[in-house]
Amino acid sequence: MKKLTGNGLWESSRMMLFEHKDAIISKQEHKQIQKRPVLDEQQTERIAEKLSQAYRSKQQVQVLVFGDYGSSRMRGMISRIDPQLQRIRLGNTWISLSDILDVSGENERFASETD
């Protein structure tokens, strides 16, 4: 019956190298829109604390910034904290606090990757 229903006719006769299939799968994964992780209170508190500490001591930091197609790392010095609009200025860009998933020292690893 398989051949007469759904995509069966083509599934059964498709000729694909597994490396080709792998490449397609990883291409599709890159396209997928990421879900924003929910941080718990401890995590947000720790992030806030680290940010203000780095701001006060004028230390370089590394932040993990959420993006629809995967998060990215940004490095720099925090030059301003804007409590009104809930954002920080890192180097030349404003980053919304709600997008910050993690903060660490310049050459440290993020707490979320220490496993």
Add this chain to the structure above:
Amino acid sequence: MPKPQRVIFLADCQSFYASVEKSAHPGYEHKPLVVSGDPSRRSGIILAACPLAKAYGVTTAEPLWQAQQKCPDVIVTKPRMSAYIRVSLQIMSILESYSDLVEPFSIDEQFVDVTASLSHFGCTPVELARHIQMRVREETGVYTRVGIGRNKILAKMACDNFAKKNETGIYELNEKHMDALWACPANKMFGIGSRTMRHLARLGIHTIGDLAHTPLGELKRKMKRYMKKNCDIWSEVLWRTANGMDDSPVTPDAFDGQKGIGRQTTLPVDYHAREDIDVVLNELSMLICERARAKGYMGTVVHAGAQGADFDRPVGFSRQMKLPEPSQISREVYSAAKQLFDTHWDGGPVRKIWISLGELQDDDVYQPSLFGNRDKLRHLEHTMDGIRSMFGPASVYFGSSLRNTSQLKFLNTKIGGHYK
């Protein structure tokens, strides 16, 4: 409201591997060129020939020496499979800029459902096909032929039987042109090989039209009587194909998730001894499990098989068995494959061997075994993975691969049996 009629394209790349090589080496543009497998192995056959080489009578799948006899000046290049995969994905991306419904059918053929795209681009199917053809050529150097139909089977047959043969490389197969399709001999139909054609000829069916115009009930009865078994599904597939009937959707997520992880190899010479076969089984198991671990999968079913040495008298087997527990451990997959060979191998010479691991599940839930030393094996293989990812695939392997029947070195440098 009736559903709007679908418009499906099948875009097929002409002499794909050869075209990629030609655009990579502009100096060869006006010279006959073939891509050939390794002549020192049994894969030394023509994988692709450019139209100039074909004009000399060179055909795909003939031995290299034969092609060189027909065309002494032919330029011979080695396959570069990963380059072909890259270009195939590039073409896929181009097609995806016209529709989100793109489904690869092979490395050089892709289906596109452009039903909703046509009004957006404000053009006819043929105009859109011409545009796509131009863009793919411009960006990759590959010439595509586009079959157009209201479903996938018509698009496929429009491409194979007409678009590949006409000047524009574009052909739309619809109700008005069915006679042209029906006039073709039966073996020009998708899904009919030489063996099926012989069967059908015995039933008095010689053209696609003969098949299409036989009432389905009668076809089923005739096939059953001739084949001496129930062939209802097969008959219906053939009959629907001949009549251009196909509801299958263009499925872009056909590759969502992995269904199985497998590898096969054609041996350089026929293997007769069981211990030689075991060496290769062990290596295939190792490679499969390495991939399973890298992708975070465990499998429950091991499938193994072998093909005999005689091409004309196909012997061999292909059987599967269930594992006691989901696994990604080479030793466990290997021992299952060995068991399958113990039971089903007839002792004849072996030309080709394959293993795959199926019914995959995520490996985040792992069941430690009460018996045996599973954890130790798992740890060992993870460690081997780490070494290999750092120092290369040949840095660590099982001792059995030191035997001269080992295929590991060969397997590590190949995609689909050809150079990466």
